[in-house]
Amino acid sequence: MSKRDYYETLGVDRTASDDDVKKAYRKLARQYHPDLHTGEQQKKQSEEKFKEINEAYEHLSDQEKRKRYDMFGHAGSQGGAGFEGFDFGRGGGFGDVFNDIFEDFFGGQRGGTRAERGNDLQYNLEITFEESVYGKEAKLKIPRWESCLDCKGTGAKAGSSLKTCPSCKGAGQIRLQQGFFSVSRPCGQCEGAGKIITEPCPVCQGRQRIYRERTIAVHIPAGIETGMRLRLSNEGEHGVNGGPPGDLYVAISVKAHQVFQRKGSDILCDVPISFLTAALGGKIEVPTLKGTTVIKVPAGTQHDKILRLKGLGIPSLKDKSTGDQVYTMKIQIPTKLTARQKELLTEFAKESGMSMEADGDGFFDKMKTFFE
Structure with missing residues (x-):
């Protein structure tokens, strides 16, 4: 089965x-x-x-x-x-x-109510690409259960006292004898607390906690990326019966940038250049997160050639190193030419010994050699 x-x-x-x-x-x-x-x-x-x-x-x-x-x-x-x-x-x-x-x-008694740790919380925070690179200080509004200040988390009205449960005599457990076995169950009258609140706190209604919104300052470190979580110890919901608070986790999501992309610690950017600049070389203006700067394009630059600016990337969270700003050259070919431009390019081709026709035979000859 x-x-x-x-x-x-x-x-x-x-x-x-x-x-x-x-x-x-x-x-x-x-x-x-x-x-x-x-x-x-x-x-x-x-x-x-x-x-x-x-x-x-x-x-x-x-x-x-x-x-x-x-x-x-x-x-x-x-x-x-x-x-x-x-x-x-x-x-x-x-x-x-x-x-x-x-x-x-088997009869084990807990001696009254156990302290319960508060729940962990998660806050989903979306930040800009620039904020992920340089970091930021964020103010988060976190709704959570907190210990009631009026009753100091006891659930009883200030000045009143807790009464020992008459059913379990303060043990929090009711013991039942079943044959040879002694079975303990949580007391139904005090719900395992061992004490009974005679006068509930008017603020929390005896719940020991109140629900409120708290503003918490969070440091977002430089170099953080999507999928990472920050842990803030003891910033979750408060515990019950003296239990410790939970933790707050801040889950990071980074907005996409219109120009830049991230790869590890490097910042990537595609840069369009004219075929004339690619052939003759020259200086071009490129963007960075800190503004524009000028880089030199060497003569004879090929399509997808990589140029780097050292140290303008993203700081590492593991050490003091910083990535690079990486530019990929994208050669732009004009789609419309004037008659004069065509004439000049034709002269250039003849001067360079280039054929205006596709070298189909030469290509297929190379392919045959490759597969032999």
Whole structure:
């Protein structure tokens, strides 16, 4: 019998975030844990289901395994089902989930509400080509959840006190005895907090946090490019119950320039020149990000020849080096000639010994030689 799709097993979409996958797994793991079922048939079915959801979570919680599975399905996955291949010690992964479930099922108490870290945030910032080269200071307006200043994040009205929950006696957990097993569940009256707010804060309504917009200064370094992200530690949403704040990520997108393009640390620019300048050489005016400048075109310049201005490119984020301004010569051939211009070009061709007819025979003779 073919395996079920891992996403279907956990009941999540293929676009589900890591947190969504983790939440779905925890819910199903609690539901189908074999120790919560009695009867041989029920226990056997729950064991099979438990192994199935563990295998699905093993692959979807690991970025590399999830990527392979998305590309190749079960053919790209490796390792067995159940707990095989899990790393019980890695932070933020299966180990944390297993420990939480183990505590819930086998009587572990958390001693009240756990501190929860605030969510990370991402701000998509579009900057100009010039700003990506020279950097800038940006002011970002970030809406986020912040700790309520009036109650200092407790959720209780200033001057009031928190009451110990009468149901769980402040433990935050209700312990149930099922045969030989002692099972703990979060207290429904205080929702696992261990304390009850008698007078909610009038500002945050007991939520501990308020939603507000904050202006944050961000330094955009010179040399940044599309796809890069800046991390601002502790500038995400504030945590709950004394938990640390999350981080703010600024995702960079650089607008296309009308004249210039970027290649590594170099700035590229196509420059049209006349065939006369290409043949005889001369000086031409070219653009740079700092204004125009003059460069010398050597005589006999060919189409697509590269000319460089050292140090006028983009500074590197890794070291103190700077790229070049790179110009590609594009020879412009006139499409309309006067009679006199044609006459002069004909004289030039005769003087140079050039044939006015296409050298078809010579070309095909060379091709024959090439393939012999």
